[in-house]
Amino acid sequence: MAGNESALGTTTETGTRAPQRGPRSFRPGIGVARWLVLLALLALWQLGVEAGAIDPYFYSSPREIGQTLIELFSGGRIWEHLVATLQAAVLGLLIGFVLGSLLGWLAARYRWVAEFVEPVMTLLNSVPRIVVTPMIILWLGIGLESKIAAAFLLVFVVIFFSVYTGIRQVNRDLVDRVRILGGNERDILRHVYVPSVAAYVFSSLRLTVGFAFTGAIVGEYMASSRGLGYLLNFAQNSQNAALMLSTVVIIMVVIMGIFALLSRVERRAMVWRDEH
Amino acid sequence: MTSSTRQDTRARNVAAPPRILFENVSKDFRTRVGVPYTAIEAVSFEVPAGSFTAIVGPSGCGKSTLLRLLAGLDAPTTGQVLVDGEPVRGLRPERAGFLFQQDALLPWNTVYDNVALGLRLRRLPADEIRDTVEEWLRRVNLLDFRDRYPAQLSGGMRKRVSIAQTLATDPPMLLMDEPFTALDVQTRHLMEMDLLELAGEGERTVVFVTHDLDEAAALSDSVVVLSAGPRSHVKSQTAVEIARPRDLLAIRANPRFGEVTSHLWDQLYEEVNRSYGR
Numbered sequence: 001m002a003g004n005e006s007a008l009g010t011t012t013e014t015g016t017r018a019p020q021r022g023p024r025s026f027r028p029g030i031g032v033a034r035w036l037v038l039l040a041l042l043a044l045w046q047l048g049v050e051a052g053a054i055d056p057y058f059y060s061s062p063r064e065i066g067q068t069l070i071e072l073f074s075g076g077r078i079w080e081h082l083v084a085t086l087q088a089a090v091l092g093l094l095i096g097f098v099l100g101s102l103l104g105w106l107a108a109r110y111r112w113v114a115e116f117v118e119p120v121m122t123l124l125n126s127v128p129r130i131v132v133t134p135m136i137i138l139w140l141g142i143g144l145e146s147k148i149a150a151a152f153l154l155v156f157v158v159i160f161f162s163v164y165t166g167i168r169q170v171n172r173d174l175v176d177r178v179r180i181l182g183g184n185e186r187d188i189l190r191h192v193y194v195p196s197v198a199a200y201v202f203s204s205l206r207l208t209v210g211f212a213f214t215g216a217i218v219g220e221y222m223a224s225s226r227g228l229g230y231l232l233n234f235a236q237n238s239q240n241a242a243l244m245l246s247t248v249v250i251i252m253v254v255i256m257g258i259f260a261l262l263s264r265v266e267r268r269a270m271v272w273r274d275e276h
Numbered sequence: 277m278t279s280s281t282r283q284d285t286r287a288r289n290v291a292a293p294p295r296i297l298f299e300n301v302s303k304d305f306r307t308r309v310g311v312p313y314t315a316i317e318a319v320s321f322e323v324p325a326g327s328f329t330a331i332v333g334p335s336g337c338g339k340s341t342l343l344r345l346l347a348g349l350d351a352p353t354t355g356q357v358l359v360d361g362e363p364v365r366g367l368r369p370e371r372a373g374f375l376f377q378q379d380a381l382l383p384w385n386t387v388y389d390n391v392a393l394g395l396r397l398r399r400l401p402a403d404e405i406r407d408t409v410e411e412w413l414r415r416v417n418l419l420d421f422r423d424r425y426p427a428q429l430s431g432g433m434r435k436r437v438s439i440a441q442t443l444a445t446d447p448p449m450l451l452m453d454e455p456f457t458a459l460d461v462q463t464r465h466l467m468e469m470d471l472l473e474l475a476g477e478g479e480r481t482v483v484f485v486t487h488d489l490d491e492a493a494a495l496s497d498s499v500v501v502l503s504a505g506p507r508s509h510v511k512s513q514t515a516v517e518i519a520r521p522r523d524l525l526a527i528r529a530n531p532r533f534g535e536v537t538s539h540l541w542d543q544l545y546e547e548v549n550r551s552y553g554r
Contacts, residue, residue: 171380
């Protein structure tokens, strides 16, 4: 054993790579600067309105938007809309996720499925799928179903492609490796395919979350009696700029919250990608 | 799994290193346009039990094909590959360990989990896996790196993880396909020394493919030179005849080492020229 250690000990000289500063590393200076720029812009906006240079009828003002937000939340009026939109987006996301993964897996597994499905999906991927939302509303009515379907359609195609390409891009050497070490088909699925495809799916997760909300909100905007999209539509019809901008703020905050949550999950699940 | 079978996989000398025989082996491939391509033709040679044999030859001569046949990843078109007199049919993970040129570590597994992989796939008991993995991490000097991921390691360290992963399952036969080609020269020499110690000279039958004649002569008991492809065959088999255990740092000064490498170089030079059509 002593001999081993002397021969092997020297090889540690090659060492690990020096820790690098990744794009994610925390730089407090930048964070503070960003907030300062945002605050300065808001202040300019407010000053512009008070000086009469900006017409609050069209552009509202940060103060008015703040008041509207407080009213929306303190009156409790907002919850029904928030819940409706979240419901449609999350359900559309989940269903899109399950069916997209399933079809992606089938297409990667069976050639004939791919031959049927791939041209259709490529077409769907290259057109703005949001344009079929009026038809979805025509077929499914103005209830929750049409919003879920709109969100689903946007998400489904993206998930399909991440799973389909994820499976086809699996490193064959790793498959051989697991097989040579004694793994059966289930082991290969578990140790190679699932983690490898998960990396692809994670990288498209932000996109799909954004899409799910787009689908739900556009659906609501076109025809509904509830939801953040409905609120936008209502604000537009009543020419209420403050309500419209408040709704936009709420949508942004909700999506940013979800993104922050996803980043944390992703950082934990994809820790093996970090080079330090 | 019963305790007796567990003992078998664990105790090294229960599974004695096998003797390998290639008998008139040919392998055809069908190319994309459907034209058959004969990679190797009528290859015959023997690897005695517990010995270390290198296969060298010009690029594209079917060296890797020979290993794949031996591992059971491919089947010969004609002839047979015999391990202890028994034809190879399909993969036998308990019998052959394989080291590739590429690391082929699972990037989402830690060093520990990568070394444990082969043992887990054999469904061994958890405490036995833990003991074996820790023992191997110690032997390749990576105990402090057990929780790192492959992306966080240097090329030499990844190679040591691969070696530990392969040897942790204690295969009586070790097959290597240019295992150190991707490493820089210094790391490569250290790895070669490590390999000789870790593989346990004489305890396994080792077959490895390389294009480095010095490496072939330094590590092996016998060197098979393949002719240029297609239809490559065994051009010569040279016995190295340098005593073990070997000191790789001193081996260059050994006159026999010089004889063997210059002989190998003459053999190979003809074939390399042939493959360039000179």
